Amino acid sequence: MKSTFLSLRQLDTLQRIGDFMLPGASNMPSFSETDSLSFVDEILSETPEPDVKDLAMLLSVLAFLPGSVIAWLVKLAQRADKFPGLLGGQLRLLDLGLRGVIFSLYYSGKTGGQAKSASPLQAIGFELVCLAEPSPKNTLHENNL
Amino acid sequence: MTTISTQPLKGGGNSAMSKIYDFVIIGSGPAGSVIAKRLCEAGASCLLLEAGQDFKAEEYPENELNANSRLLWNGGMDANRNADMLFLRGKAVGGGSVVNQCLLDRFDDIAWDSWQQATGIDWFNQQSMANYYQQVESDLSLHEMQRQDWNRNAELYVESFEKCGYQWAPLRRGQADCGKGNDCMRCLGGCPRESKQSMPVTYLRRAIAAGLDVQAGFEVNSVIEGQHFVSICGQQQVAGTVKKTFKSAVVYARHCVLAAGALGTTKLLLNSGYGDAVAGLGKNFYCHPQFMTLARMAEVVDAHKGAFQAVKSNDPRFREQGFKLENVFAGPIAVAMLKPGSGKQHQRFMQNYRHLACMEVAIRDVNPGTISTGKDGRLKIEKVLGEEDRQRARAGNDVVRTLFESVGALEILQSPLKIGLHLMGGCAIGKKDAVVDEQFQLQGSSRLRVVDSSIFPNAPGINPSLTIMALAHRAADEILQHAGSSLSTARASNRVQSASAKPSNVEVSV
Numbered sequence: 001m002k003s004t005f006l007s008l009r010q011l012d013t014l015q016r017i018g019d020f021m022l023p024g025a026s027n028m029p030s031f032s033e034t035d036s037l038s039f040v041d042e043i044l045s046e047t048p049e050p051d052v053k054d055l056a057m058l059l060s061v062l063a064f065l066p067g068s069v070i071a072w073l074v075k076l077a078q079r080a081d082k083f084p085g086l087l088g089g090q091l092r093l094l095d096l097g098l099r100g101v102i103f104s105l106y107y108s109g110k111t112g113g114q115a116k117s118a119s120p121l122q123a124i125g126f127e128l129v130c131l132a133e134p135s136p137k138n139t140l141h142e143n144n145l
Numbered sequence: 146m147t148t149i150s151t152q153p154l155k156g157g158g159n160s161a162m163s164k165i166y167d168f169v170i171i172g173s174g175p176a177g178s179v180i181a182k183r184l185c186e187a188g189a190s191c192l193l194l195e196a197g198q199d200f201k202a203e204e205y206p207e208n209e210l211n212a213n214s215r216l217l218w219n220g221g222m223d224a225n226r227n228a229d230m231l232f233l234r235g236k237a238v239g240g241g242s243v244v245n246q247c248l249l250d251r252f253d254d255i256a257w258d259s260w261q262q263a264t265g266i267d268w269f270n271q272q273s274m275a276n277y278y279q280q281v282e283s284d285l286s287l288h289e290m291q292r293q294d295w296n297r298n299a300e301l302y303v304e305s306f307e308k309c310g311y312q313w314a315p316l317r318r319g320q321a322d323c324g325k326g327n328d329c330m331r332c333l334g335g336c337p338r339e340s341k342q343s344m345p346v347t348y349l350r351r352a353i354a355a356g357l358d359v360q361a362g363f364e365v366n367s368v369i370e371g372q373h374f375v376s377i378c379g380q381q382q383v384a385g386t387v388k389k390t391f392k393s394a395v396v397y398a399r400h401c402v403l404a405a406g407a408l409g410t411t412k413l414l415l416n417s418g419y420g421d422a423v424a425g426l427g428k429n430f431y432c433h434p435q436f437m438t439l440a441r442m443a444e445v446v447d448a449h450k451g452a453f454q455a456v457k458s459n460d461p462r463f464r465e466q467g468f469k470l471e472n473v474f475a476g477p478i479a480v481a482m483l484k485p486g487s488g489k490q491h492q493r494f495m496q497n498y499r500h501l502a503c504m505e506v507a508i509r510d511v512n513p514g515t516i517s518t519g520k521d522g523r524l525k526i527e528k529v530l531g532e533e534d535r536q537r538a539r540a541g542n543d544v545v546r547t548l549f550e551s552v553g554a555l556e557i558l559q560s561p562l563k564i565g566l567h568l569m570g571g572c573a574i575g576k577k578d579a580v581v582d583e584q585f586q587l588q589g590s591s592r593l594r595v596v597d598s599s600i601f602p603n604a605p606g607i608n609p610s611l612t613i614m615a616l617a618h619r620a621a622d623e624i625l626q627h628a629g630s631s632l633s634t635a636r637a638s639n640r641v642q643s644a645s646a647k648p649s650n651v652e653v654s655v
């Protein structure tokens with residue numbers, strides 16, 4: 001797996017966090033089984049540079065921590081409401097950031113070349129239909145011109 | 146006719162770098178697009194600058210991930226300082242109109258009276274605004290949702306309202322032909338059918354036909370007012386790289402119209418150094434905070450299928466208490482974010498996606514927030530709920546719980562995450578000492594006008610887009626009246642004349 005924005009070690013850490021957050025349940029695959037991480041650049045290429053740097057730095061630090069400590073930190077961030085003021089705000093930001101990236105990848109339904117399962121959206125039964133071609137009625141609608 | 150470009154505008158004497166436009170308009174949402182159309186049709190030479198990209202209907206992302214990351218500022222993750230409220234705003238040619246639901250409501254007397262009271266502006270009333278509303282309503286194709294448009298989520302909404310004795314009404318939406326069997330949740334990521342009445346298929350299309358130049362991928366960083374013209378400095382995105390690259394650019398205009406939205410315009414003025422001179426800049430920020438409730442039902446609801454929203458609350462008791470209830474839903478990524486936590490239990494909850502019904506409380510917030518920028522120029526948003534706001538949210542959430550219980554919900558989840566979709570204020574309009582005067586002119590400036598949702602003096606508690614467009618029509622009248630015959634005379638001397646007037650630290654080109 002390659003990313004323009006994250007190193008292999010940082011990607012690996014994100015994968016570990018992903019599997020902790022989405023370990024798989026009933027017919028829902030785990031995060032790594034979907035290989036959705038291979039689409040991380042689709043998020044990061046649109047993210048402001050300072051935020052990408054912050055994420056990369058966080059992942060670099062977490063890379064050196066054992067899984068149990070990472071799990072503790074993730075859980076702590078998810079209990080941010082218990083902490084008042086600045087600390088609560090920072091923990092919430094961490095929670096938003098991590099869940100934002102992991103859930104966006106996983107529930108996008110995109111599966112990478114190394115996927116070992118069908119997409120979670122298939123497991124949910126999610127499908128959106130929208131006839132892509134603009135109907136002639138719309139393009140010719142007098143109000144649309 | 147001119148085309149939309151993400152590349153530097155090309156063409157001899159017509160190129161943006163060698164030209165002083167009559168007007169440069171910043172931002173292509175409902176406000177910027179209406180203004181652009183009106184000014185171009187009046188014969189003014191106009192350039193519209195938009196930070197987001199230009200998409201053809203068939204190019205809108207199909208996927209929720211790509212829609213969020215490509216069409217929303219910061220992927221929809223702009224948060225307040227406390228990180229418990231997210232602000233979503235469109236970043237594309239068409240602005241919020243590309244990603245919104247296009248529900249178009251007029252303000253009622255309650256909203257106009259409170260604006261009049263807050264500002265002293267006497268034309269803030271239904272009667273004076275009626276013509277402007279009519280203008281927009283006749284320019285767009287409007288559809289009142291019918292019984293046959295309802296999906297099961299809408300049916301449950303109405304069933305529960307009727308069981309509990311609350312009033313509801315059909316929604317009015319800007320749409321032309323959504324066809325049969327299509328799932329309109331898709332058009333929150335841009336409507337591929339050109340049915341939703343977003344700006345690219347309505348006002349912008351007409352503005353371009355009338356000669357508008359559009360530069361997409363151009364984020365304005367500052368505006369500098371000179372004696373004879375305004376220099377608009379920014380970053381033009383260079384196409385074709387994974388890692389985005391930009392180059393500095395400047396364009397010139399006799400007048401500049403700011404329509405970058407509540408956060409965009411306020412940020413731009415603060416970063417242009419107006420914070421000290423214009424008291425009130427960045428204050429009075431409102432966002433109709435929304436609280437979503439998901440209810441797990443025994444049956445399959447498929448709230449994501451069919452018309453996305455069809456009905457609304459219409460109960461005077463709710464209006465009095467300062468909230469309304471929306472018949473909405475969200476894609477899988479958004480639903481996953483709404484449910485706190487993670488792990489196996491979270492995944493099991495998500496497996497019930499098709500069984501989820503949803504309602505949302507939107508409050509008319511009264512505690513204003515503030516918008517400021519850091520040393521790095523980035524936005525800092527201070528927005529907390531006051532006691533009155535919390536009371537409104539509690540009242541609305543209690544009603545939602547009762548409603549869902551009345552139709553047999555098995556499990557009810559009220560998400561702690563607050564979402565702001567209607568971003569308003571920061572450059573409040575008013576008569577005296579306001580950021581913007583009633584001619585939409587920035588305080589102390591003769592060349593800058595502000596016409597977008599940033600001018601809202603408080604939260605109306607009603608969908609804002611129709612009124613944003615109506616106000617933009619009024620602003621166009623003001624601008625054209627003021628510009629008068631100078632438009633045509635000005636065009637004769639169209640070239641940049643004084644090199645010394647150009648800021649020296651930026652490359653002078655687009």
Ligand SMILES: Cc1cc2nc3c(=O)[nH]c(=O)nc-3n(C[C@H](O)[C@H](O)[C@H](O)COP(=O)(O)OP(=O)(O)OC[C@H]3O[C@@H](n4cnc5c(N)ncnc54)[C@H](O)[C@@H]3O)c2cc1C
Nearest residue numbers: 172174176196240241245246248365406409597598609610
């Ligand atoms: C998901 C969603 C659903 C909504 N549904 C509804 C609805 O049903 N009904 C309703 O009335 N309202 C709805 N809204 C709100 C509505 O879309 C906004 O209130 C409206 O778009 C604001 O219009 P505007 O012209 O003030 O600003 P915007 O629409 O925000 O347009 C501003 C434009 O300026 C651009 N810009 C910002 N900064 C810069 C810069 N520095 N340089 C260049 N360009 C810049 C932005 O990219 C953007 O395109 C919804 C919003 C969202 C996010």
